[in-house]
Amino acid sequence: MIVGVPKESYPGERRVALVPAVIPALAKAGLEVVVQSGAGVEAGYPDSAYVEKGAKILPDRAAVFSSADIIVQVLCYGSNDITGKDDLPLFRRGQLLIGFLRPLGSAEVVQQIADKGVTAFSVEMMPRTTRAQSMDALSSMATICGYKAVLIAADTAIRLFPMMTTAAGTITPARVFVIGAGVAGLQAISTARRLGAVASAYDMRPAAKEQVQSLGGRFVELPIEAKDAQDARGYGTAQDESFYARQRELLTRVVAESDVAITAAVIPGKKSPVLITADMVKGMAPGSVIVDLAAERGGNCELTQMGKTVVEYGVSIVGAINLASTVPYHASQMYARNITTFLTYMVKEGKPQLNMQDEIIRETMITRGGEIVNARVREFYKMPALAPAAG
Secondary structure (H helix, E strand, O other), rough: EEEEEEEOOOOOOOOOOHHHHHHHHHHHOEEEEEEEEOOOHHHHHHHHHHHHOEEEEEEOHHHHHHHEEEEEEEEEEEOOOHHHHHHHHHHHOOOOOEEEEOOOHHHHHHHHHHHHOEEEHHHHOOOOOOOHHHOHHHHHHEEEEEEEHHHHHHHHHHOOOOOOOEEEEEOOHHHHHHOOOOHHHHHHHHHHHHOEEEEEEEOOOOOOOHHHHHHEEOOOOOOOOOOOOOOOOOOOOOOOOHHEEEEHHHHHHHHHOOOEEEOOOOOOOOOOOOOOHHHHHHOOOOEEEEEEEHHOOOEEOOOOOOOOEEEEEOOEEOOOOOOOHHHHHHHHHHHHHHHHHHHHHHEEOEEEOOOOOHHHHHHEEEOOOOOEEOOHHHHHOOOOOOOOOOO
């Protein structure tokens, strides 16, 4: 079978789905690799590096789609809502597609992919289990986002992060407050600590407390309790507005005392909850910074503007999106390892084994045979359940 790597078409996307180093492992699994010319250049991987590892370079996108049995992308149609639709005419029935699809974003888009007869796998639906950990691309990219968010905050802030004792006196460390201690939030805490800041965090999931403290952060506890704070996959669940109102009230003081606030509270398939209001921003010291990692889904800060940095009440509010793409070399390397592990798990003796009894295959497969087959996606869009597949 042939695995095809087209150049990412989303504006500003610099990552590539596979890097040269993973090609020998795919060849060992019986897979050939074809790459669109220039696909890896912006991530630091020239065509010659792919050729050296045994890949074949093809001149254009159409050639990759027409020759490949499996297409691997970073942002597939669904997560790429700007140019992704242009790929639809290039798909053929029975072709496999693997990448970020954002399947809970639009039922119409998912159905369009299904109508092409493509068997599509969404990497963000990967189960959060020990067996699937090495395939978890969502966590890999979130790690980079958390790291980069702190660097952006440090570069934007008017204060230094570390404590310094100088001839001019002692400089106190910056105070960084992270809201949402998932993968991105935990990496933000770790990075802020490495830069010398005092880090604290809040998460409505009780299990997050130990994780925050293990990184040397202070866990902020609020006298409110969320109902069913996390789902079976470990993600936070949506709460009613009364909970969020009480949460904002209790967080006001902590936010006001912080030099930097990094928000990373995302509910899969839902608009991001507003955790920092305009009044809370007004209460922060001039020169403070908010980096909103939930900007793409509406933002955790009321004043966030997606893709922009704005200044309100003297506070810089950074609504940056697609942060993983700003570190394309290592982001591509991590993503490629996740995808390669998934491919070698799925493909045996050169052929994909799509066993629907396997949780990894079942949970990540979104479309097959012209239908949306993922139970979670069908439930989300209130579609009738399908009869269980035999395999």
